[in-house]
Amino acid sequence: MKNFTLNPVLNKELTLRFRSFKSYLGILFYLLALGLIIIGFIFIETIAYGQNFFRPSASREMFMFLSALQLGLVLFITPGLTAGVISSEREKQTLNILLTTTQSSTSIIVSKLVSSVAYLMLLIAASLPLYSIVFLFGGISPGQFFITAGFYLFSIITFGTIGVLVSTLIRRTIIAMVTAYSILLFLTGGTTFLTVLLSEISYGYYGGNVSGFFPFPYFTAMLNPFFVLISVLEPSFNDELTQYTGIHFPLWAAFLISYTIIAAASMVISIKKLRPNMQRG
Amino acid sequence: MIEIIELTKKYGKFTALDSLNLQINKGTVFGFVGQNGAGKSTTFSILATLLAPTSGTAFINGYNIQKDTKAVRRQIGYMPDFFGVYDQLKTSEYLHFYGASYGIPYQERQKLIPRLLELVNLSHKKDVYVDLLSRGMKQRLCLARSLIHDPEVLILDEPASGLDPRARVEMREILKELKTMGKTILISSHILPELADMCDSIGIIDHGRLIAQGSVSEIQAMLHQERTIVVKFLGEAKRVISFFEDDPFVSKLTEMEKGSLQFVYRGTEEEQMELLKRAVLQDLQIISFSEEKANLEDVFMEITKGASLS
Numbered sequence A: 001m002k003n004f005t006l007n008p009v010l011n012k013e014l015t016l017r018f019r020s021f022k023s024y025l026g027i028l029f030y031l032l033a034l035g036l037i038i039i040g041f042i043f044i045e046t047i048a049y050g051q052n053f054f055r056p057s058a059s060r061e062m063f064m065f066l067s068a069l070q071l072g073l074v075l076f077i078t079p080g081l082t083a084g085v086i087s088s089e090r091e092k093q094t095l096n097i098l099l100t101t102t103q104s105s106t107s108i109i110v111s112k113l114v115s116s117v118a119y120l121m122l123l124i125a126a127s128l129p130l131y132s133i134v135f136l137f138g139g140i141s142p143g144q145f146f147i148t149a150g151f152y153l154f155s156i157i158t159f160g161t162i163g164v165l166v167s168t169l170i171r172r173t174i175i176a177m178v179t180a181y182s183i184l185l186f187l188t189g190g191t192t193f194l195t196v197l198l199s200e201i202s203y204g205y206y207g208g209n210v211s212g213f214f215p216f217p218y219f220t221a222m223l224n225p226f227f228v229l230i231s232v233l234e235p236s237f238n239d240e241l242t243q244y245t246g247i248h249f250p251l252w253a254a255f256l257i258s259y260t261i262i263a264a265a266s267m268v269i270s271i272k273k274l275r276p277n278m279q280r281g
Numbered sequence B: 001m002i003e004i005i006e007l008t009k010k011y012g013k014f015t016a017l018d019s020l021n022l023q024i025n026k027g028t029v030f031g032f033v034g035q036n037g038a039g040k041s042t043t044f045s046i047l048a049t050l051l052a053p054t055s056g057t058a059f060i061n062g063y064n065i066q067k068d069t070k071a072v073r074r075q076i077g078y079m080p081d082f083f084g085v086y087d088q089l090k091t092s093e094y095l096h097f098y099g100a101s102y103g104i105p106y107q108e109r110q111k112l113i114p115r116l117l118e119l120v121n122l123s124h125k126k127d128v129y130v131d132l133l134s135r136g137m138k139q140r141l142c143l144a145r146s147l148i149h150d151p152e153v154l155i156l157d158e159p160a161s162g163l164d165p166r167a168r169v170e171m172r173e174i175l176k177e178l179k180t181m182g183k184t185i186l187i188s189s190h191i192l193p194e195l196a197d198m199c200d201s202i203g204i205i206d207h208g209r210l211i212a213q214g215s216v217s218e219i220q221a222m223l224h225q226e227r228t229i230v231v232k233f234l235g236e237a238k239r240v241i242s243f244f245e246d247d248p249f250v251s252k253l254t255e256m257e258k259g260s261l262q263f264v265y266r267g268t269e270e271e272q273m274e275l276l277k278r279a280v281l282q283d284l285q286i287i288s289f290s291e292e293k294a295n296l297e298d299v300f301m302e303i304t305k306g307a308s309l310s
């Protein structure tokens, strides 16, 4: 705890996180899961094509697969990591004392978020060697790689703020976790289902009629990180969506705007609700 | 200095704290005594800016607890009745963390923390993980923590609860030392003798109301001298009231419902007997003349539990 330029709450969170054996175990399991799935993927590829070597042309496919897989894993971990940050301190009865210090609510909330995001980014960084397989065979540009990384960071932050928010509002960690996972499930699985359903409906209504547009699938798709990731890596996906919805505004921009609003609102509410409003009883 | 004005806290319909007024001067050690559920922790949480009052307010060294929360937090060192500690953190790191949370620079903390550990007799545990400390040690560590920013006011909620007799004595020694350092200390307990010898002043709280305040001996005197007497009578109230009001030992006479009045009596038992005799002889149509058991007495019995105050 020598570093006094770092915010004390963040400093403590990071110290505790990297002192805990669980964190390293987490990284290990993460890499193991990721590695096993990739090996499985390669195995299936080679069998499917009846060859004894990995097709270089599959590396682009592989990158997309890997990116979606990583996104899924990371998003799946985020609520577990963030939905307890405030409520668990409440349960352990350490929150009261922290709140009587002169630390601002903003610095407490932001530090809790940043320390969780930092750990998730570390997971992603630790998985970089696995990506080297993809780079070895080529097929993707460094630009695409960095866009994907930025996309992860952005999604993690948004889902992280949602986790912190429910942790601040809900007193019991278990219930906060369930709530955070439900929100995650809705924004991934739920929006996928709705997008598909709405697209079907639109097809049913406007069958052959090209001039009829049905914008609703766009609004569910723009909330779904997987659709947005695919639309970034595979632009043809956009064209198909535009065909249904008639909306030309890029999906990634709609995603960026809506998730920024969600993240900002979650942050503001968390900061406001962390301490009681002393003016009103 | 602590100034509490008409402080009220309601949980739904339940009133946990009822128009509490209190002034505690700088350098005073004030003991807040009351049974379980009396409202001690509620009061302290409000003063520590952790709980919003329903109405009323309080000032700590002139800072309003509702408006100048940050300044109030700088003024007070708060020790809650129940608290937890972070595991995986060593004793000295624990203090470093809270010190940093108050914005104390590292170099300063380095000098400060050994002194605080010394004060609470935990120097030998500075490299031990906090969750491995005994309960009494944790309590002392929490006290050291509440002192880290050198607050002028200490708000300590039952700091000796759950401690064995020896640890209680140790805790009291530390508090006495803090008193000599000139801190204003607000300390609570549900047993009076525990606080009696170290407090300059005591407040007794019951059902969210302050029912007595003063030095321990003042409160005892209050108990022995004062009786509340309820008189029921027939006929006109005016004559009855003027009769009792003329007695020098009667004060605070109030008319209750029709045909009933109540006053505080300070005379001896013989004088009380004489008073009743005269009243009957004057044909005042008295139905009953009875001593109301003072609420204070009940509470006092409960919080002293037969122990002698010395």
Ligand SMILES: Nc1ncnc2c1ncn2[C@@H]1O[C@H](COP(=O)(O)OP(=O)(O)OP(=O)(O)O)[C@@H](O)[C@H]1O
Residues within 6 Å of the ligand: B011, B014, B016, B034, B035, B036, B037, B038, B039, B040, B041, B042, B043, B081, B190
């Ligand atoms: N969050 C709450 N909701 C409803 N009632 C509450 C709440 N917190 C406290 N109370 C009630 O307020 C009253 C005062 O509680 P408080 O904790 O202040 O008592 P206390 O004097 O500290 O008692 P103890 O000696 O047991 O610590 C109690 O009757 C309690 O049940």
Ligand SMILES: [Mg+2]
Residues within 6 Å of the ligand: B040, B041, B042, B081, B157
């Ligand atoms: Mg209490």
